[in-house]
Each structure stands twice: as structure tokens, then as C-alpha cells.
Amino acid sequence: MALPETTPTQAPAEVEGYCVKCKATRKMTEVQIVSTKNGKPAAKGKCPVCGTTMMKFLSSKTTTG
Numbered sequence: 637m638a639l640p641e642t643t644p645t646q647a648p649a650e651v652e653g654y655c656v657k658c659k660a661t662r663k664m665t666e667v668q669i670v671s672t673k674n675g676k677p678a679a680k681g682k683c684p685v686c687g688t689t690m691m692k693f694l695s696s697k698t699t700t701g
């Protein structure tokens with residue numbers, strides 16, 4: 637068993653993102669938590685209406701300012 641263990645971070649049930657195609661805020665489908673280049677978490681999903689890939693950056697609660 638040399639398979640790499642790919643356990644994704646638990647995705648939230650519902651994440652709202654902005655669809656650039658619909659130009660509207662939609663609730664993403666197939667939400668996955670990914671890491672950006674900066675190492676910050678982001679939610680990646682698809683627009684339920686047009687299927688465009690959507691990304692939403694998850695802000696940390698420990699930000700000051």
C-alpha cells in the first residue's frame with residue numbers, strides 16, 4: 637500500500653462565492669478546501685447554474701485590523 641493519503645480538509649457545507657459569469661453570488665457545489673500559493677486556505681467549487689469554477693478565499697479569524 638504505497639498510495640499517498642489524500643485526506644482533504646473538511647469542506648464547509650455551504651460556501652458562497654462570486655460567479656464572474658453569472659455576475660452574481662452563488663452557493664458553490666462540489667466545494668473543496670485548497671491552499672493558495674501563499675499557503676492560505678481557499679474554497680474551490682463550481683457555480684450551480686453555469687458550472688464555472690469559483691474560488692473564495694477563506695479569511696483567518698485571527699487577523700488584526
Ligand SMILES: [Zn+2]
Pocket residue numbers: 655656657658659662683684685686687688
Ligand atoms: Zn455562474
